[in-house]
Amino acid sequence: MSFEVLYANKLLDYEHTIARKLFERVTYPWEALDELKDFILELGNELDPELYDKAGDDIWVAKSATVAPTAYLHGPLIICENAEIRHCAFIRGTAIVGAGAVVGNSTELKGSILFDGVQAPHYNYVGDSILGYKSHMGAGSITSNLKADKSIVYITVNGEKICTGRKKLGAILGSCVEIGCNSVLNPGTVIGSGTNVYPLSMVRGWIPEKSIYKSKGEICVKF
Secondary structure, three states, rough: HHHHHHHHHOOOHHOOOOOHHHOOOOOOOHHHHHOOOHHHHHHHHHOOOOOOOOOOOOOEOOOOOOOOOOOOOOEEEEEEOOOOOOOOOOEOOOEEEEEOOOOOOOOOOOOOEEEOOEEOOOOOOOEEEEEEEOOOOOOOEEOOOOOOOOOOEEEEEEEEEEEEEOOOOOEOOOOOOOOOOEEEEEOOOOEEEOOOOOOOOOOOEOOOOOOOOEEHOOEOOOO
16 A cells, blocks of 8 residues: 555545645645745735734734743744643744644644644654644654654655655654654654554554554554
8 A cells, every 4th residue: 555545545634734725735744844834924824813813923823722921932833723832832933733732841843733633742842743633642752853864764655665855854643643651753654543652662664544553563453
């Protein structure tokens, strides 16, 4: 099964992101990250001022969102309705935080798209990544977005190796993925919808949907 087929089978649910139009104009999801900065600036200027406040030149925050006074926000950035940015969150910019999403205590976010309902609530690093609808990062889990040799990241699905053209690429999580505490998602990791990753895991490559990733790379299908 090719990545195109997997992608078409709702790895990401466009109904649950303000960035739907961005994804619709690219072939692979990671290509959306290349255009994210310009898209945020374009979309931000179209947002309803009755629903969004503009905080600086390139930051838009929904009036219904909650942003702690100790959080750091850098643009370009859109924080959608009913999102929660908790104390000491560090958002470095070029990011979209979806409706109802949580960016929590000491979580660092940059160059990423969080779909609606995503939770990165405790000590997470999310860099150059796409977190699908209602995906959850357990405490201390991180996306590693740069290889040790700083070479281009490839994504491999069932033997199909695809060059992303990016030196920095973290993880792509499908809808309702659960990442266990203190896990590391290596560059170019793609995890199918509904999959659970055990705590303390080191994950790389394609992990099928509706499965369980156990320690030492053992994968079993959910029943």
